[in-house]
Structure formats: C-alpha cells, structure tokens
Amino acid sequence: MTQDAWYPLIVLAPVAGLASYGGAQVLIARLGRHRNPYRSLTLGFLAGLAVLLACTWYALPGGRYSALDAGGLLILNVLIYLALAFGYFNFVNLGIASLRIRMLAELVAAGGQLPAARLLALYNSEAVAAVRIERLLAGGHLTDIDGHLRIGRRRFLLVARIFDGLRALILGSRTATGRQPPPRGPREQVTP
Amino acid sequence: MRVLVVAMTMAGGAFVVHWLIWRVRIPRRQTAALLAIFMLALPVGLVVATTTGAGAGPWLRTPWECLHVSLWHVAFMLAYIVAYSAIEERSPSMTLLCHVADAPPPGPTRAELMEAVRVVSPVEIRLGNMLRDGMVRQDAEVLHLLPKGRRWAAVFAGTSSFLGLPRGG
Numbered sequence: 001m002t003q004d005a006w007y008p009l010i011v012l013a014p015v016a017g018l019a020s021y022g023g024a025q026v027l028i029a030r031l032g033r034h035r036n037p038y039r040s041l042t043l044g045f046l047a048g049l050a051v052l053l054a055c056t057w058y059a060l061p062g063g064r065y066s067a068l069d070a071g072g073l074l075i076l077n078v079l080i081y082l083a084l085a086f087g088y089f090n091f092v093n094l095g096i097a098s099l100r101i102r103m104l105a106e107l108v109a110a111g112g113q114l115p116a117a118r119l120l121a122l123y124n125s126e127a128v129a130a131v132r133i134e135r136l137l138a139g140g141h142l143t144d145i146d147g148h149l150r151i152g153r154r155r156f157l158l159v160a161r162i163f164d165g166l167r168a169l170i171l172g173s174r175t176a177t178g179r180q181p182p183p184r185g186p187r188e189q190v191t192p
Numbered sequence: 193m194r195v196l197v198v199a200m201t202m203a204g205g206a207f208v209v210h211w212l213i214w215r216v217r218i219p220r221r222q223t224a225a226l227l228a229i230f231m232l233a234l235p236v237g238l239v240v241a242t243t244t245g246a247g248a249g250p251w252l253r254t255p256w257e258c259l260h261v262s263l264w265h266v267a268f269m270l271a272y273i274v275a276y277s278a279i280e281e282r283s284p285s286m287t288l289l290c291h292v293a294d295a296p297p298p299g300p301t302r303a304e305l306m307e308a309v310r311v312v313s314p315v316e317i318r319l320g321n322m323l324r325d326g327m328v329r330q331d332a333e334v335l336h337l338l339p340k341g342r343r344w345a346a347v348f349a350g351t352s353s354f355l356g357l358p359r360g361g
Contacts, residue, residue, distance in 0.1 A: 072193035083267035
C-alpha cells in the first residue's frame, strides 16, 4: 500500500480513540453505578488512548514515513485525542458537578416554575461550598488534619493555577484572583 | 512534521488573534466571538496552506492532510471554548482549593473556609447567567423554565441516568 493509502487510518485514529473512550466509559460507569464516577472517566480515557496509539502505530510503518514525519504525525494525533477527550470529559462532568444543571433539574422537578428565593435557599452559597468541600475531601484534593483543611493531591490545584495564569494573560491582571472584570456591556457567559 | 507545523500554526494564529482582540476590547458575546475567530481561521488557513509552500510543494498536499489539520483545529477550538468558561470565571471548587493553598498553617477550618468564599456567591452568578442565556425567565419573584433550559436539563438528566451518575452541583 502506498503512503496515501495508510494516511486515512492515521487521520481517523483519534476519532477511533474517542469512540473507544466513550464506549469504555459508558460500560464501566454502568457496571459500577455506585462507585466514584471519575473512575470510569479515567479508565475510559486510558482505553481510548491505547486504541489511538495502536491505530497510529499500526499505520505509520506501512506508510514508510521518515522518523521526523512519523514523530510529527504521532504528536498531532495525541494532541487531537487529548482535545477531543477533554471535551468528552467536560460533557460528562457537567452532569456530575454543574451547579447550573442541578438548578435546572430542580426547576423541572417543580413543574417548570419555582420561587426564586426557594431556589436560592436550596442552593445558597454555604450549601454549595459544603458540597464542594466534601467532594474535594473525598477526591483527596483536600485533607482534614485535626479539623483544619490542607491541600492533599496537587493535581486540581495545579489546574486552578494554570487557569489563573491564563485568566491574567487573556483577561488582564484584574481578574487574576478570580474577580469579575468591570463590565464593558452585557456579556454572554457559558458557565456550567 | 509538516502537517504538525501547519496545524499548530493555524490554531496558534487564531489564538493570537483572539488574544489581541481581547486586549483591545472584550466582546459582548465572548463565546460567539471565539467561534467566529476560530471558524474563520480554518478556511483561511487551509487556503493559504494549500496554495503556498516552501520547496517541494504546498504545505498541505492532499485532502486527507487538510482533514487531519481541520480535525485538530476543530477539536482545539471546542476544547478551548469549554476551558474558556473556567478561564473567565473561577469555579467554586478552584476558589476553595486556592484559598486553602494560600492560607497559612495550620489551614482554615470548614467554617472559616465557607465564610471566606461566601462573597463569591456562585448561585446568584449561575442564576444571572441562566437568565441572560434564555434558559429561565423571572416574573416578579418566580422563575419559569424556558424551552432551552428544559432541553439542557433533559440532555444531562438522560446522560446522568444512563451512566448512573450522582446528582450534580
């Protein structure tokens, strides 16, 4: 087969990886319904990554690419898969962690209308913070030492710091601590 | 390596344009503006990459190479737009984590932490977002679910139920 004949398999490898991620994640989530939902997302991600690497690795020698080209194609495929997987993770995570989705579900359960005060009372800032603190403790991101909270696993904190840096870069230093910048007019926000 | 370079240049170029525009003036509809920048960059980049080159031929030489670059560009665009909501506004969990990390030893108690983040008021912010995005409307003191909000709720309720996920928030 010519190089051109192998290239479609290389292009479709990240898509196959994503399909494997989704399929594996659904299967693991349904089999382990009462377990930590992030377990299925992690294992599904690894399954998809394995499929991506296998497909890409299978196609590269057939196309007889130079080492430089093969390396470039492999890196590109891994990056595509990471971007697609990030999107899938966030789609599933919205159902787990999104306050907005939870508030909408309350409105549906109430028949489509609810006094605003009641919704705000159900999801007041204290209640939200309490749920989030317990979730962070359960995930090991926070630890409780004699009633005082300290950082546990640093992964999520690292992500938070990276986003703070990006916020400062894109929106300016006024928002580096998470405060809203001064409004320049009505803004569209897609916040979960 | 050629395809990788083209893909990174196109996405990087779109990001630089986005950054420059945001430094001048943050658009009113930020997500729509991001979509417009990245979607415009794709055909422009493909035209340039297929009609210019150095040496043996154009930067992109076959339809499959164009598709490969487009796949990366769209995946990156969607991932960035999803990440942008967290860039724009720090989530409650990230706020809690950063507050604990920045606190001196021995660290805050639960009560102290909840008091410290109370001013962030994520619930009111989410409600304001839903009103602005047309998911709910408010008449006097009552919230009414609109069709867009009902659709969102149905999609995620179905997904969560199918996957056996815990209730969110």
